[in-house]
Amino acid sequence: MLEKLGRNLPCWCGSGKKYKNCHIHFDEELEALEKQGEEIPTHRMIKNAEQIARIKESCKVNIAVLDAIDKIMKPGVRGDEINDLVNEVTYSMGAIPAPLHYEGYPYSVCTSVNSQVCHGFPLKSRVFKEGDIVNVDCSSILDGYFSDSSRMYCLGEVSPARKKLVEVTRECMKLGIEAVKPYGHLGDIGAAIDAHARANGYRVVDSIGGHGCGIEFHEDPFVSHVGEAGTGMLLIPGMIFTIEPMVNAGGADYITDKKNNWEVYTRDGKDSAQWENMILVTETGYEILCW
Numbered sequence: 001m002l003e004k005l006g007r008n009l010p011c012w013c014g015s016g017k018k019y020k021n022c023h024i025h026f027d028e029e030l031e032a033l034e035k036q037g038e039e040i041p042t043h044r045m046i047k048n049a050e051q052i053a054r055i056k057e058s059c060k061v062n063i064a065v066l067d068a069i070d071k072i073m074k075p076g077v078r079g080d081e082i083n084d085l086v087n088e089v090t091y092s093m094g095a096i097p098a099p100l101h102y103e104g105y106p107y108s109v110c111t112s113v114n115s116q117v118c119h120g121f122p123l124k125s126r127v128f129k130e131g132d133i134v135n136v137d138c139s140s141i142l143d144g145y146f147s148d149s150s151r152m153y154c155l156g157e158v159s160p161a162r163k164k165l166v167e168v169t170r171e172c173m174k175l176g177i178e179a180v181k182p183y184g185h186l187g188d189i190g191a192a193i194d195a196h197a198r199a200n201g202y203r204v205v206d207s208i209g210g211h212g213c214g215i216e217f218h219e220d221p222f223v224s225h226v227g228e229a230g231t232g233m234l235l236i237p238g239m240i241f242t243i244e245p246m247v248n249a250g251g252a253d254y255i256t257d258k259k260n261n262w263e264v265y266t267r268d269g270k271d272s273a274q275w276e277n278m279i280l281v282t283e284t285g286y287e288i289l290c291w
């Protein structure tokens with residue numbers, strides 16, 4: 001159910017126009033779809049032009065941070081060096097690293113190596129070595145607007161099995177993005193990702209997923225990386241969310257470190273890879289905001 005608004009009140013989108021002269025028709029169409037049994041997004045999930053512009057500025061910071069990380073991801077790089085570089089680049093651009101203190105998270109970036117699925121700590125004692133596959137997950141806040149994306153790095157010579165996992169996971173993300181269509185469904189994304197992972201003998205983590213992002217770090221909707229095409233929430237122009245499949249070489253099960261309650265590992269100790277981007281649903285398809 002959409003929030004009800006008086007016809008003469010300012011539109012929820014922030015245009016300053018009266019609701020009756022702005023999104024009232026848009027809302028009526030959404031409500032008609034809801035009556036037909038579709039799940040529709042809330043107003044909060046649909047960003048206006050100004051919000052989109054500001055979120056894009058935040059995404060530029062995130063891209064710059066990851067571009068700087070690209071240059072240091074070589075065998076021998078330590079977690080704390082990555083964390084320091086994230087701080088340096090982010091603050092120099094007038095932004096704040098979103099992970100720091102987020103629900104008590106103690107660092108500015110997540111670095112997840114090999115069997116780590118996500119939320120790995122960028123520790124000084126963690127020296128990444130030749131043959132490792134490392135996900136670096138960066139998130140920025142610029143003028144109150146959030147961005148979130150991650151890349152995988154293969155350090156030096158990496159085994160063919162690891163290289164393939166990283167490549168297939170990237171393909172999974174890409175297929176997930178390409179499944180995004182205005183008035184399509186959220187389930188289309190997960191279906192595309194899961195099918196490609198399974199075709200390669202991999203399994204997708206299902207209870208950690210993508211999310212709306214921009215006004216807050218983690219917003220609704222939850223973006224599952226497994227799913228059924230044609231099901232789930234309708235994708236409406238103006239929605240911004242991440243697609244960030246975690247793909248495991250073995251089983252989909254994972255465990256969370258009992259001591260720090262953050263770092264996530266595959267249960268079977270096999271490798272895991274992840275890529276993350278942020279996309280905007282547009283009238284004609286999608287726009288990739290950061291990656």
Ligand code: MF3
Pocket residue numbers: 098099100102103105110119137138139148244276
């Ligand atoms: N960047 C992660 C994501 O993709 C979230 C990390 S939460 C943190 O959603 F606290 F670990 F940063």
Ligand code: CO
Pocket residue numbers: 148149210211242244276
């Ligand atoms: Co994310």
